[in-house]
Amino acid sequence: MATVPVTCVRLTTSMQMVGKTSSLKLVPMGRIKSGFPCLRTSRFQISCSAKPETVNKVCDIVKTQLALSSDTVVAPDSKFATLGADSLDTVEIVMTLEEEFGISVEEENSQNITTVQEAADLIEKLVEKKNATA
């Protein structure tokens, strides 16, 4: 079996989303850890933007973690860093999200969570994966 470290996916066919407002997103497949050979087929995933309730919950968790005043606007594209999160805050946010949603975030993914939207999208992807294998 060949181990293929796949770090990006190329879109080879075009898809048309009819009647939905959703964004087509290329999702990195992630690195394969050394010592765990496996065969991977390359495939792409379509991720739609996360549900508003997910986004809202993430906003609440971020606001609590960073002790933001209630009139601070936390938008989906708000970057944690610009809201004042340091590395410990970000890690705490990830942990709170894991507990809230019953998911587990790999270290390489937690570095990619820099905005509310990214967090919400990753949460929904992981929840979907968890439900699919349940």
Place this chain on the structure above:
Amino acid sequence: MLPYFSKLGSKMKIRCFDQKMFCTSAFSPLQLPSRMETHLWYVLPNEVKSQSLLSQYVDLLSPHEKDHVFSMRGDELQKSALLARALVRTTISRYQIHSHVSPTSLVFRKNAHGKPEVIWEESDDWHPPPLHFNLSHTSSLIACGVTVGSPIGIDVEEKQRTMKNRILSFAKRYFSREEVEVLSAISDAEVQRHEFIKLWTLKEAYVKALGIGFSGAPFNTFTIRFRAANSRPEDSTIAIVPLEKPTNLTTNWQFAQVELAGTHYAAICRQNDGFPGGESMKVIVRKTIPLVEENRIDSVDDLS
């Protein structure tokens, strides 16, 4: 001043820097750290109130840095981001390495993993010294560590910082089993919180020194182990114990822990190649208001 030591679970000497010894002119030439030294500079945002001074700091920044500073939400965060850039620019220029190096002339970039570094203007007759720096900030203190000949990572945290998650739950999720055991053995919750914060700063300083990003060295892939070399607490050392085989984590690093302004824990990590075995890191601490003043802060070492 009596020396202050932490004789808590870590048995690691923490040097307390809160005694002003002397003030130097902000502009007299300053020697780069020797290969045995680490310089640690810090600024307290509360001490910088002048709007005209803050404007001077803005003028030091690159357009990209200005964008970043003004993207921060709210005055306090903007000020903190501004001071961080002003600190690093003025600090590196402070060594007056070359006439063409000034706070505004410095060019920075991030390495492949996001670690900031200086791009030097080299020429046939000038090669820059192997100067390394690393920044860390909290809302109430911003610090910059400088070394020559070794990568450096620093992390500062407020001593009073409280966690939103339970400490042991957090440690179980992110730290190694051995570290969780050490923390679990501390019965006093407040002591445990302090030790947790100090441990966090050590791990963060190490990962920042490595410069490969949080995902390059996940916290649960190595243990920070306190080792008593002999019966003297001040001789204890900190060792990095990688937990995976094979590992890309190097272990030739040494640490220092310092307390700044009575309010913050700081950890410094740099390489220890070529040091006589077990010698502790020499740290020179300076408190500064960029462009205005600097005060060297000396600690009182325990010589017992």
